[in-house]
Amino acid sequence: MVECGVWKGGAVGLSALAHLASAAPPRRHLHLFDSFNGLPEPDEELDGHKAVQLSNGRASGRLQSTNVLVAGIEDSKTLLESIIGYPKELIHYHRGWFQDTIPRDANTIGAIALLRMDGDWYESTAICIKYLYPKVAKNGIVVIDDYGHFEGCRRAIDEFLAKEACPIFLNHVDYACRYFIKPER
Numbered sequence: 001m002v003e004c005g006v007w008k009g010g011a012v013g014l015s016a017l018a019h020l021a022s023a024a025p026p027r028r029h030l031h032l033f034d035s036f037n038g039l040p041e042p043d044e045e046l047d048g049h050k051a052v053q054l055s056n057g058r059a060s061g062r063l064q065s066t067n068v069l070v071a072g073i074e075d076s077k078t079l080l081e082s083i084i085g086y087p088k089e090l091i092h093y094h095r096g097w098f099q100d101t102i103p104r105d106a107n108t109i110g111a112i113a114l115l116r117m118d119g120d121w122y123e124s125t126a127i128c129i130k131y132l133y134p135k136v137a138k139n140g141i142v143v144i145d146d147y148g149h150f151e152g153c154r155r156a157i158d159e160f161l162a163k164e165a166c167p168i169f170l171n172h173v174d175y176a177c178r179y180f181i182k183p184e185r
């Protein structure tokens with residue numbers, strides 16, 4: 001199970017709890033990708049005014065922290081390992097900008113059952129879907145947390161899906177979140 005954009009680990013914690021409830025002993029590896037140092041600057045053109053607002057006007061598109069949504073690895077470790085009790089040997093922390101860690105580490109991950117993308121911006125979403133979707137198993141689940149909220153996220157997904165040979169049905173969770181199941185062919 002892969003989480004791109006972890007923050008304090010709330011969503012990946014729910015995935016961990018669900019797996020613990022359904023499999024004993026748990027066997028799924030959790031891969032956590034994050035800067036663990038906050039959101040990078042969005043790109044004003046691609047990401048739009050909501051992104052500019054959230055990043056307090058710092059929207060140059062540069063890979064430097066906006067100091068917004070900052071949480072360190074220790075927050076996730078405490079939640080997943082100490083509070084939830086997920087086996088630490090099944091948890092992998094990929095710290096750094098997605099633009100560096102995802103192309104580098106994608107091939108170290110096995111088949112992905114659940115890919116959650118919660119990186120908010122265009123570039124953050126585009127890099128995840130490009131490198132990690134090929135690793136998603138057939139019938140695996142892909143969640144896009146901010147499709148309905150951030151225009152850059154939506155654009156990255158729409159551009160990607162437009163190139164897919166097999167049409168994808170996006171399921172609606174709430175105004176922001178969408179998910180789909182990877183088709184068999």
Ligand SMILES: C[S@@+](CC[C@H](N)C(=O)[O-])C[C@H]1O[C@@H](n2cnc3c(N)ncnc32)[C@H](O)[C@@H]1O
Pocket residue numbers: 004005006007008009010011012033034035036037038039040069070071096097098099118119120121123124
């Ligand atoms: C909305 S928060 C994630 C919330 C989280 N999934 C939860 O359960 O609460 C977005 C996260 O994405 C990370 N992020 C966004 N773009 C990134 C990038 N290009 N590289 C590394 N981390 C990134 C930020 O550091 C932040 O922790």
